[in-house]
Amino acid sequence: xxxxxxxxxxxxxxxxxxxxxxxxxxxxxxxxxxxxxxxxxxxxxxxxxxxxxxxxxxxxxxxxxxxxxxxxxxxxxxxxxxxxxxxxxxxxxxxxxxxxxxxxxxxxxxxxxxxxxx
Numbered sequence: 094x095x096x097x098x099x100x101x102x103x104x105x106x107x108x109x110x111x112x113x114x115x116x117x118x119x120x121x122x123x124x125x126x127x128x129x130x131x132x133x134x135x136x137x138x139x140x141x142x143x144x145x146x147x148x149x150x151x152x153x154x155x156x157x158x159x160x161x162x163x164x165x166x167x168x169x170x171x172x173x174x175x176x177x178x179x180x181x182x183x184x185x186x187x188x189x190x191x192x193x194x195x196x197x198x199x200x201x202x203x204x205x206x207x208x209x210x211x
Contacts, residue, residue, distance in 0.1 A: 101146040108143055109164070112136060116168040120177025133187035134194070137165065141195025151200070158196050162189045 140161055148154045165188035172178040 097147055097149065101143075105143045105147045108140060112140065113164075113168060117171050117175055119175050130183060130187040133184050134191040137161065137188040137191030138195040138198070141192045142199050145196075145199035154196070154200070158192050161192050165189070165192075 141158055144157045144161060145154055148157055166185055169180045169182075169185050169188075173180040
């Protein structure tokens with residue numbers, strides 16, 4: 094079994110905390126539309142790509158990807174309690190789609206049938 098680099102775990106955890114911090118901050122009045130959903134998608138695509146570096150098996154990766162989506166949902170619920178923020182099902186959908194695309198990218202096979210370096 095391949096070793097998981099401690100730096101990969103650290104980067105993943107720092108990224109998760111940063112997402113939580115940014116998601117649960119009170120709104121500063123800056124409107125992000127129409128880029129809001131694209132930002133959600135991109136942030137969670139990267140999250141899924143980072144997650145692939147901290148697991149050893151496909152099964153663990155699927156569980157972690159689902160946990161990221163659940164985390165995203167909890168953050169959306171938490172936003173409903175923050176001044177100037179609202180919960181959005183569309184944000185959750187953009188997050189989930191980002192995780193799905195990130196997971197596809199992370200697990201794609203290279204031409205010739207070999208998996209990426211992991």
